[in-house]
Amino acid sequence: MGKRELGPYPGLRYAHMVSKDIHSSHVVRQFALYPIDIERPQKGRRVEALECGSCQKPLKFKVLSVAATRSRRWAWLVLGLAGVAAALGFGVAIFAVGGQVVEEGASNPVGPLALGFLAGFLSGTVGLSYWRYEDGVRGPGSPLISFGAHALRWPPS
Ligand SMILES: [Zn+2]
Incomplete structure (x- = not known):
């Protein structure tokens, strides 16, 4: 988790979707993986086409x-942990408030708390997933979401 070595070249591969078989319950996509043959710059970023x-x-x-x-990974980790902490905090608050009787006419405080919980949960999930997959590479698609014929993929380890 988040411990992938950062070498001079990206560890991520780019993938070309070879086939897409739609079954009744799921879709099987097959990809051909190719290395991203672009050396990491000393600093900043490098944009190249392959x-x-x-x-x-x-x-x-x-x-x-x-x-x-590295700093991207930190940022994702911080976002992820903050999200998890927020979700926990809101979760506890929902329990605390949920047991109380709300006066008639007063707005129910559980609604905003539930939204906070959801937001925390989402940013926690997104942050921690990206923390895990971040390789400092942006290209067609991402390791998490891809719709087109091309995607970024970690090679099977
Ligand atoms: Zn292609």
Whole structure:
């Protein structure tokens, strides 16, 4: 978790979707994985295009330096932990308030608390997932969400 080595080249691969089989209950996508052959810059970011190994389409990538990638990971981790803490706090508050009788006409405080819980839960989930997957690479799709023929993927370890 979040401990992937940051080498001179990105560890993420880019993927070209080879096939998509739609079954009744799920979709099976198959990808061809290719290394992202762009050296990390000393600092800042580098934008380069690679030709897809399957379809020869130019794909644009943005690769961050090791330092920039580290600080991204920190930012995701902080967001994730803050989200988890907020969700816990709101969760406890909902329990505390939920047991009380609300006076007639007074607005029910559980609604905003539930929203806070949801927001905390979401940012916790997103932050911790990105913390895990962040490799300082931006390209077609992300390791978490992809819709098109191309995506970023971690190689199976
Ligand atoms: Zn392709």
